[in-house]
Amino acid sequence: MSVVKRPSSVSQWYLPGIFVGLYHTLKALLYNLSHRQKMQTLDYPEEKFEYSPRFKGTHVLTVKKDGAIRCTACMLCATNCPAQCITIIASEHEDPSVEKFPIAYEIDMLRCVFCGFCEEACPVDAVRMGPEWQIPGISGTNFVKGIDFLAFRSQLKGGISSVLDDQERHGQGI
Amino acid sequence: MLKCTINGKEIEVSSGATIMEAYHKLQEEIAYYCWHPGLSVAGVCRMCMVEIEGNPKLQIACNTPVAEGMKITNESEKVKESVKWTLDFHLINHPLDCPICDQAGECGLQEFYMTYGKYNPEMGDRKVKKHKVVDLGSQVVLDTERCILCSRCVRFTEEVTKTNELGIFNRGDHSEIGTFENRPLNNKYAVNTVDICPVGALTSKDFRFRQRAWYLKEFETTCNGCSTGCRVNVFHNQNGLFRVKPIYDEAVNGHWMCDEGRDIYKHINLDQRLRHSKAGAQQVPLEKALETAKQALKAAGSSAALLITAQYTQEENQAILDFFSNELKSSNIFYWKNNEETFEDFDGLLIRGDKNPNTQGLMNLLKEKSASGSWKDLKAKVESGQIKTVLVAGPEMLSVYPDLNEKVTVLSKTQTIWLSTCEHEFFDQLSLQLPVSGFAEKNGTYVNYAGLERKIQAGVKFVAEALTLQEIVSAFRGANVSKTNEVAL
Amino acid sequence: MGLKQRLSQKLQHLMDQVENQINTPYVLVHGCCSMEVENATSSTYDWRRLGFASPAKNIEDADVLIVGGWIHESFSEQMKSVYSQMRGKKSVIAIGACALSGAPYAKSGEKVIPVTDVLPVDVFVPGCPPRPEAILEAIQSVKKLQKPQKDHKAMLYEALRIRGN
Numbered sequence: 001m002s003v004v005k006r007p008s009s010v011s012q013w014y015l016p017g018i019f020v021g022l023y024h025t026l027k028a029l030l031y032n033l034s035h036r037q038k039m040q041t042l043d044y045p046e047e048k049f050e051y052s053p054r055f056k057g058t059h060v061l062t063v064k065k066d067g068a069i070r071c072t073a074c075m076l077c078a079t080n081c082p083a084q085c086i087t088i089i090a091s092e093h094e095d096p097s098v099e100k101f102p103i104a105y106e107i108d109m110l111r112c113v114f115c116g117f118c119e120e121a122c123p124v125d126a127v128r129m130g131p132e133w134q135i136p137g138i139s140g141t142n143f144v145k146g147i148d149f150l151a152f153r154s155q156l157k158g159g160i161s162s163v164l165d166d167q168e169r170h171g172q173g174i
Numbered sequence: 175m176l177k178c179t180i181n182g183k184e185i186e187v188s189s190g191a192t193i194m195e196a197y198h199k200l201q202e203e204i205a206y207y208c209w210h211p212g213l214s215v216a217g218v219c220r221m222c223m224v225e226i227e228g229n230p231k232l233q234i235a236c237n238t239p240v241a242e243g244m245k246i247t248n249e250s251e252k253v254k255e256s257v258k259w260t261l262d263f264h265l266i267n268h269p270l271d272c273p274i275c276d277q278a279g280e281c282g283l284q285e286f287y288m289t290y291g292k293y294n295p296e297m298g299d300r301k302v303k304k305h306k307v308v309d310l311g312s313q314v315v316l317d318t319e320r321c322i323l324c325s326r327c328v329r330f331t332e333e334v335t336k337t338n339e340l341g342i343f344n345r346g347d348h349s350e351i352g353t354f355e356n357r358p359l360n361n362k363y364a365v366n367t368v369d370i371c372p373v374g375a376l377t378s379k380d381f382r383f384r385q386r387a388w389y390l391k392e393f394e395t396t397c398n399g400c401s402t403g404c405r406v407n408v409f410h411n412q413n414g415l416f417r418v419k420p421i422y423d424e425a426v427n428g429h430w431m432c433d434e435g436r437d438i439y440k441h442i443n444l445d446q447r448l449r450h451s452k453a454g455a456q457q458v459p460l461e462k463a464l465e466t467a468k469q470a471l472k473a474a475g476s477s478a479a480l481l482i483t484a485q486y487t488q489e490e491n492q493a494i495l496d497f498f499s500n501e502l503k504s505s506n507i508f509y510w511k512n513n514e515e516t517f518e519d520f521d522g523l524l525i526r527g528d529k530n531p532n533t534q535g536l537m538n539l540l541k542e543k544s545a546s547g548s549w550k551d552l553k554a555k556v557e558s559g560q561i562k563t564v565l566v567a568g569p570e571m572l573s574v575y576p577d578l579n580e581k582v583t584v585l586s587k588t589q590t591i592w593l594s595t596c597e598h599e600f601f602d603q604l605s606l607q608l609p610v611s612g613f614a615e616k617n618g619t620y621v622n623y624a625g626l627e628r629k630i631q632a633g634v635k636f637v638a639e640a641l642t643l644q645e646i647v648s649a650f651r652g653a654n655v656s657k658t659n660e661v662a663l
Numbered sequence: 664m665g666l667k668q669r670l671s672q673k674l675q676h677l678m679d680q681v682e683n684q685i686n687t688p689y690v691l692v693h694g695c696c697s698m699e700v701e702n703a704t705s706s707t708y709d710w711r712r713l714g715f716a717s718p719a720k721n722i723e724d725a726d727v728l729i730v731g732g733w734i735h736e737s738f739s740e741q742m743k744s745v746y747s748q749m750r751g752k753k754s755v756i757a758i759g760a761c762a763l764s765g766a767p768y769a770k771s772g773e774k775v776i777p778v779t780d781v782l783p784v785d786v787f788v789p790g791c792p793p794r795p796e797a798i799l800e801a802i803q804s805v806k807k808l809q810k811p812q813k814d815h816k817a818m819l820y821e822a823l824r825i826r827g828n
Contacts, residue, residue, distance in 0.1 A: 040706045044799050074273030075386045083766035090383040096307040100274035100383055110777075111766035113791040123273055136788040136801040138808065143789060173300025174270065 056116050056129040059107055061151035062162035069151055070162040071126035073102040077118035085111035086118065097166065107150065109134060109143040125162045178244040193224060193235035193246055204248055205257050205286045207264075207372045208324035209236040211422075212429035213333060219264070219324050221286070223256045224248045232256055257290040265295070267302045267347065268373075269319045275374035279387035282372030283322070302347050311359035313433060314368060314376055318350035321375035327351065327367040334430060335523070337361045351375070362525060366430050369419055380436065381417045393633030394421060396620055398485065398531040398570065398613045399435040402524050403622035406431060408439060408614055410634050415439035415614065425626060432525045441571060441596050442612040444636050448597040449609060451639070455602040460639050463608055464649045467565075467591045470606075471502060471650065474563035479506035481552060481585075482567045483575075484530035487618025487630065490643035491532070491539050494567060497647045499543060506561060508552040509540060512575045526623060529574035531613075535621030549581070556588050563589045567643065570595045570612055593646070611640040618642075686754075686809060690718045691745065692731030696759040699792040700731060703802075708795040713802050722748045727805055730782065731758035731792075733765065736774040739781040746782050754805045757784045758798065760791045767791070 032039050042049060051057075062070045073090035089104040118127045132155060137143065151159055175186045180193075180200055187196045197204045198211065207219035215237050223232040227245035232253060235246075247253070265283065272278050308316040323342065328351065331340045339359045343352045353359055359367070368378045390409040397404045397418070404427035407419045418439050420431035440446065451463030458466075471478050480498050482491070498504050511517065512529060519527030540546045555561040564585055569575045579600055585592075586603040593610045594601060601607050615635050619627050641655060649655045692700045703710050704718065711717070719725040722745055734742070746753070757778045760766050765775035778784055785808055788801045 041709050041712070042707055043712070044708060044796050049794075049796065072273040073383070074278070075389075076273070079386070079388065082770065083760065083764075084769050085766060092383060099307060108764070108766075109789040110763040110787065111760060111769075112789070113760045113767050115791075133794040133797055134789040136786055136793070136797055136804060138786050138804055139784055141787070143787065169270070170303070 060130040063159035076121040080121035277374030396628040397435045401528040401623040404431045414443040484533040484536045493644040493647045531620040609640045688727045689725035694732035696731035703795040703798040733761035
């Protein structure tokens with residue numbers, strides 16, 4: 001005995017189906033027109049999506065209180081990166097209390113997977129994942145971003161300070 | 175011979191040997207900082223504690239002689255606790271410098287902390303601040319805060335180089351390593367102190383901040399700086415060679431190497447190399463260059479000359495001498511000696527005046543062929559017109575051949591094929607240059623001043639067109655030695 | 664010309680203008696980036712507001728190719744044939760770190776190649792995966808590339824120059 005429910009012959013006609021569909025479309029259209037705020041579409045350039053503070057966006061290199069970059073070129077972020085997108089060249093600083101700093105810190109944005117491992121690995125809070133998502137570029141744009149972009153781009157307003165400076169730490173005797 | 179048991183394993187040692195030497199012979203793990211097989215025993219670090227059956231207190235292994243039937247262990251809880259809290263004492267005033275310290279990845283404190291340490295530091299007082307980035311001479315930088323006062327460097331300058339430049343100043347918490355006024359650490363073996371320092375207190379100016387230790391791979395080879403032929407470890411990655419460290423070789427160099435040998439990696443890196451064959455100042459493809467050379471030598475026949483330096487391996491020397499005597503039937507083989515006056519110098523420790531690694535080997539082969547002249551003979555024959563084609567197996571290390579310019583000028587008057595590892599503008603006057611592999615890129619044998627044979631191995635390859643002399647000879651004989659674009663291992 | 668013909672011509676002109684404003688994408692995205700492309704298609708980030716039609720079923724109807732997800736070496740032939748079947752002025756948008764460089768699989772030993780080895784790419788969208796807003800920005804860039812804006816200042820100077828002579 002067959003328990004499969006075959007569709008009845010009436011439901012296989014086209015016109016009733018069309019009218020039912022049109023009814024649903026018009027209902028939604030009239031609802032959207034009268035309740036503009038509750039419409040699901042985000043008008044992207046005019047309205048923006050609000051991101052949580054933990055969003056993992058384009059990297060930020062923090063700066064110390066005197067404006068110099070916090071990174072000490074220890075290369076832990078480059079070692080931990082699963083996509084191998086960070087290139088660092090270290091150099092000697094004249095001030096013996098600073099001693100080591102990066103003259104080149106480059107992240108290849110096309111290789112980065114925005115996993116946040118570099119932020120986890122950094123022992124001095126020099127790299128953080130910032131709040132902006134990545135802007136696409138046409139062919140020929142340079143996607144290898146250096147210190148100028150990562151630490152001092154205009155959205156950062158002069159540089160974000162890191163949590164603890166070495167000078168403070170030395171002063172506390174640690 | 176005395177018998178003892180270490181960690182449950184039996185071993186026999188000669189009388190007078192200490193427990194530390196027994197551990198080393200058995201290759202068991204034990205923590206230590208101040209002991210070094212090439213230096214005297216200090217017993218200052220107190221890390222190598224062991225428990226000896228019958229002894230209520232722990233003893234240090236480096237200064238306790240083995241007695242018959244001793245049962246020694248360093249795996250008991252008592253020993254592990256002792257090592258852990260001794261490490262705490264070492265770390266009390268140690269600065270949090272791991273991100274900026276070069277020794278990260280190969281540091282003694284990091285290593286034993288991960289094995290024995292892992293405690294919560296209980297020190298509440300402030301750390302003692304000392305001098306940082308102290309310039310100790312032309313090769314070494316000192317950071318006194320990181321120093322754990324194992325005194326290995328002080329004993330090295332006292333016993334090995336006998337120059338006594340380093341000492342420990344002040345007392346207690348404020349002790350630091352230092353040099354005396356107007357006497358910097360400028361002996362020829364200074365960088366060995368960087369090797370033996372277990373922490374990042376002494377760092378080499380040459381290597382400082384250039385690369386992290388865990389990015390480097392290493393391979394064992396023989397130094398080609400002079401005829402001593404110390405055994406060395408060459409560190410590299412895909413960006414080039416970075417540093418050279420000595421390996422223990424009882425017969426040749428013991429535990430040490432000289433500072434001149436630290437520079438032997440520089441000429442192998444890509445920025446100094448000859449990458450393509452050149453005719454004059456123009457680049458030519460490799461096949462064409464080899465063809466030109468082959469035709470020139472075959473045309474010259476028995477009047478072709480070979481000017482050879484002692485910087486090539488035995489196998490290469492054999493190949494090229496055979497080619498000249500069998501195929502070309504030429505007996506014009508000239509040996510280029512670079513510095514006659516200082517050739518027999520010896521500074522008492524490792525540095526010799528003969529700056530070629532394979533002089534003895536070449537001499538042996540030339541004696542067999544019973545044919546060799548010197549540079550003066552070649553110069554006379556070239557100037558008189560008797561010899562019109564010269565194949566020069568040029569030196570790999572250009573800096574130890576001071577009269578290079580003069581020789582190139584003389585040889586540029588006739589058809590010369592110069593085989594070179596490095597690029598130099600002098601060579602653009604010559605009719606043909608072919609790139610050859612450096613010592614880190616080929617397998618072979620060097621024979622040192624005492625007749626001992628030591629092997630070198632190919633650990634990297636930076637210039638794809640660089641050939642060894644055996645490959646050049648086989649190309650002359652008709653084989654195809656085609657190479658692809660530049661590769662780096 | 665008769666009224667009927669003039670009207671039909673005007674209608675045709677209008678339809679052409681409308682058609683020029685609309686690009687038809689062909690979506691060749693797999694993996695995690697496909698979720699974000701679906702988001703960009705759906706009602707929250709509707710790309711129809713910017714002038715992209717619903718994704719084409721046939722490649723011949725499309726003029727923008729959207730590529731995303733990792734690309735294995737063995738797929739490059741098919742990808743090239745898909746690209747060659749597009750008609751007219753074609754553009755390519757590449758989405759996500761996998762397509763742009765193969766980087767997430769750099770240490771895996773698999774032969775994952777960047778899309779630039781296979782196709783000529785016009786717009787790169789970095790991210791893993793990129794936000795749908797980034798995809799909308801990319802769509803705007805592509806539209807500028809497909810139909811460059813008239814440089815009104817240059818046209819004015821040209822007209823004045825001709826007038827002056």
